[in-house]
Amino acid sequence: MNADPVRDPGLNPSAARPLAAPDVLVVMAVYRPEAAHLQAQLQSLAEQQGCRLRLIAVIADTVSGALVREQATALGLDLRLVPCDQELDAVRAFETGLIEALAQIEEIGGGGDGAEPAIALCDQDDIWHGDRLEQGLAALRDSGAQMVHSDARLVAEDGQTLLQPSMFAFERRWRRPGLRGLLYRNNITGMTLLMRAEVVRLALPFPAQSGVHFYHDLWLGLIAAATGGVRLIDRPLVDYRQHGGNVMGAVDRQAGWLRGLHRRRPDAMWLRHEAASYGLARYLAHALHSRLSDAVADGDLPPARLRLAGLWPYLRRGGAGLHGFDMARLLLSGQPGLARIAAGFGVVSMGRTIWTLRQTFGSGWQETEEAFDARLYSLSPGMAPPRPRLSAAKREKPQPHDDLVDSRKAPRWQSDFSAPDPALVVLVPTLNPTEIFAGIVTAFDIGLGLAARGFRVRFIATDLPMSSPAASRSFLMRRLSPEAAASGAAGRVSLHCGVQNPTLPAHRGDLFLATAWWSAHIAQRLIAEHDLKQSRFFYLIQDYEPNFYPWGSEFADAMESYGFDFEPIFNTDLLRTYFAAQGFAFADAKALAFHPSIDIARYAAPPRPEREGGPRRLALYGRPEVARNMYPSAIEALAGFVAAEGLGSADIELVSIGLSHAPVDLPGGLQLVSLGKLPWEDYPEYLRSVDLGLSLMYSPHPSHPPIEMAASGVRVVTNGFGPKNLSELSPAIASVPPTAAALTEALRAAWAAAPVAQHERELDLTRLGLSQEAMLDRLAARLGEVFSRDKDDR
Structure with missing residues (x-):
């Protein structure tokens, strides 16, 4: 069936530039491809009709360029390889390819009528029908839309066996969702779309995200929907190959459409799950509004082209009512799964409004009044007036004792002992990429490293529910080396949430790895309650955690964890030395100690850009909420430094990276501006633009930022603590006493010093x-002893 030439309502054929039918730029992301699958996809590209195809292949795995070049050349494809010096996820890979596509359009230029090539996206292992691009070009031309996309057939791994004749029917996709509908659930699959170059110009750069929570096709679709429309070609033009390596496989989205509400009551965890989805939609809505508003202001987009009405419930206060209307409309149109999402969005939107009102007018007002009165009575007569007995009885409700006990110390799940084999069970607070910091990543890498060495590994989130299991697993699997992936390590790794699931698989021979003091309590309790075979657990010690707290219950609980029966794994020999100095017998020379897992070459290998004059840049690792990062001392030192040197805006630029905070006014009319958390992929390049660094950590653990800054060629000031003296690693690091005066003088010395040399x-x-690999080898040997002994005892 050919594309219906009838135009969609609201599409303006004259709004966009005409298309040049002969040229289509096809962007493909290549990541560890199956050679036969890649060959079939490239063959289908070579057989495209009605256009001149130019292939842009982004080598996201850094190593498959030769394979792509060999196969594409044999088929006569016009190929532009885009090599990468580090592995890229799908979103980053396609962003890189689209940047190259725009550069090629500048090279190619339009025809005499000013026409531009269209741009398509391509996966590495699907199969395009011969008229995929021809049909897309015709639909773009006839509809005037900014983007067209099509249905797809689902085929098995062999590329021949038909599994489903229609992806839209199988996944029960909404065929005409509109702008707001795309924010409920994306219906555009990237490997089926074709778009005008203007969409790409408006979409780049993609909005930042931590991990992968939205894919490029959704962002591109939102841009297109808001600037001229998206058109569906209601027939399959691609065969989507279903196999175990799919980034996003096709699923029946209606099955279990209530997400188990018949089994799970809508409690706080359910609300958190819904809030994560709503938060993503709200983020994209605001990012879209900001991007297109800026384009209008810059003269790149006529105001009449904007169609942003669908964003109203996200951009203004309220919005719950409109989500409720959508829920009813979707139910009546036979989309119960989407109706459930709209209902969830309505609940979260209403909760946001109620929470805001409570914060503004609720109990905080009364508590503030009572605090003020308490201060008054402390002046005179020194006692608060008595309350009437009836009033006191009404106000003073009994509190359940469970509310006063730290819930982190106990497992929130039951072990069902259904696992066929024992595993290393890694207990981490969260598996959500947005909530992961360096300490958790270290635990991930230990678990993945042991999976690569043949052990089964179960990761359990002990504190927070998984917002997106697919995003969490993708984040972990991207950390596997090609060799580990080839060894089948992914099949030996499983992810579980101890907050969302009432029961989790277990085996009586499991061995635990605790990663924080409260997970050590969980391991100890599980071992005792179930009389497990392994009475000891491993304890990844990454700092002296009692000192995270004032003297009290948490301090005592953290100290108690050091009295359990465990084998320690220390993050650095410095930390092991510190524990030994505190009198802990387990911190002896036999205890494993490894150095931070920092890829020094990632920071040190690329050259620093040539300075072109202008102010030098100083970066503070600023985290006001984290006491051990000494934010007040850092600000005091910065103020003393710029005042003593008499610096102004022509001399220095002050930025803070880490956690977002308000700007800080400093002497000389200077202002410290917070950039918040930088995307991991952009971090090394940004550090190479920094001249001076200030990064403090009042603990025996050497935090990563001073090391990363020095490797990037930044002259950095940090503090010592006990045995910690990072200046021994490089002359680029000044490790001084943690006082404002000492830090100020060190900054002045760094300001006057020569640029950091390459050898530094x-x-x-x-x-x-030890290196992490050497530590993992020793740990694997130890696990092998434990598990083999367990097998012998059976």
Whole structure:
């Protein structure tokens, strides 16, 4: 069936530039491809009709360029390879390819009528029908839309066996969702779309995200829907190959459409799950509004082209009512799964409004009044007036004792002992990419490293529910090396949430790895309650955690964890030395200690850009909420430094990276501006634009930022603590006493010093302990002893 030439309502054929039918730029992301699958996809590209195809292949795995070049050349494809110096996820890979596509359009130029090539996206293992691009070009031309996309057939891994004749029917996709409908659930599959170059110009750069929570096709679809429309070609033009390596497989989205509400009551965890989805939609709505508003202001987009009405419930206060209307409309149109999402969005939107009102007018007002009165009575007569007995009885409700006990110390799940084999069970607070910091990543890498060495590994989130299991698993699997992936390590790794699931698989021979003091309590309790075979657990110790708290219950609970029966794994020899100095017998020379897992070459290998004059840049690792990062001392030192040197805006630019905070006014009319958390992929390049750094950590653990800054060629000031003296790693690091005066003088010395030499950037981290690979080899040997002994005892 050919595309219906009838135009969609609201589409303006004259709004966009005409298309040049002969040229289509096809962007493909290549990541560890199956050679036969890649060959079939490239063959289908070579057989496209009605256009001149130019292939842009982004080598996202850094190593498959030769394979792509060989196969594409044999088929006569016009190929532009885009090599990468580090692995990219799908979103980053397609963003890179689209940047190259725009550059090629500048090279190619339009025809005499000013026409531009269209742009398509392509996966590495699907199969295009011969008229995929021809039909897309015709639909773009006839409809005037900014983007067209099509249905797809689902085929098995062999590429021949038909599994489903229609992806839209199988996944029960909404065929005409509109702008707001796309924010409920994306119906555009990237490998089926074709778009005008203007969409790409408006979409780049993609909005930042931590991990992968939305894919490029959704963002591109939102841009297109808001600037001229999206058109569906209601027939399959692509065969989507279903196999175990799909980034996003096709699923029946209606099955279990209530997400188990018959089994799970809408409690706080359910609300958190809904809030994550709503938060993503709200983020994209605001990002879209901001991007297109800026385009209008810059003269790149006529105001009449904007169609942003669908964003109203996200951009203004309220919005719950409109989500409720959508829920009813979707139910009546036979879309119960989407109706459930709209209902969830309505609940979260209403909750946001209620929470805001409570914060503004609720109990905080009364508590503030009572606090003020308490201060008054402390002045005179020194006592608060008595309350009437009846009033006191009404106000003073009994509190359940469970509310006063730290719930983190106990597992929130039951072990069902259904696992066929024992595993290393890694207990981490969260598996959500947005909530992951360096300490959790270290635990991930240990678990993945042991999976690569043949062990089964179960990761359990102990504190927070998984917002997106697919995003969490994708984040972990991207950390596997090609060799580990080839060894089948992914099949030995499973992810579980101890907050969302009432029961989790277990085996009586399991061995635990605790990663924080409260997970050590969980491991100890599970071992005792179930009389497990392994009476000891491993304890990844990454700091002296009692000192995270004032003297009290948490301090005592953290100290108690050091009295359990465990084998320690220390993050750096410095930390092991500190524990030994505190009298802990387990911190002896036999205890494993490894250096921070920092890829020094990632920071040190690329050259720093040539300075072109202008102010020098100083970056503070600023985290006001984290006491051990000494934010007040850092601000005091910065103020003393710029005042003593008499610096102004022509001399220095002050930025803060880490956690977002308000700007800080400093002497000389300077202002410290917070950039918040930088995307991991952009972090090394940004550091190479920094001249001076200030990064403090009042603990025996050497935090990563001073090391990363020095490797990037930044002259950095940090503090010592106990045995910690990071200046031993490089002359680029000044480790001084943690006082404002000492830090100020160190900054002044760094300001006057010469630029960091290349040899000063090449830090040798073996001074801080074993390499992670060497540590994992020793740990694997230890696990092998434990598990083999368990097998012998059966």
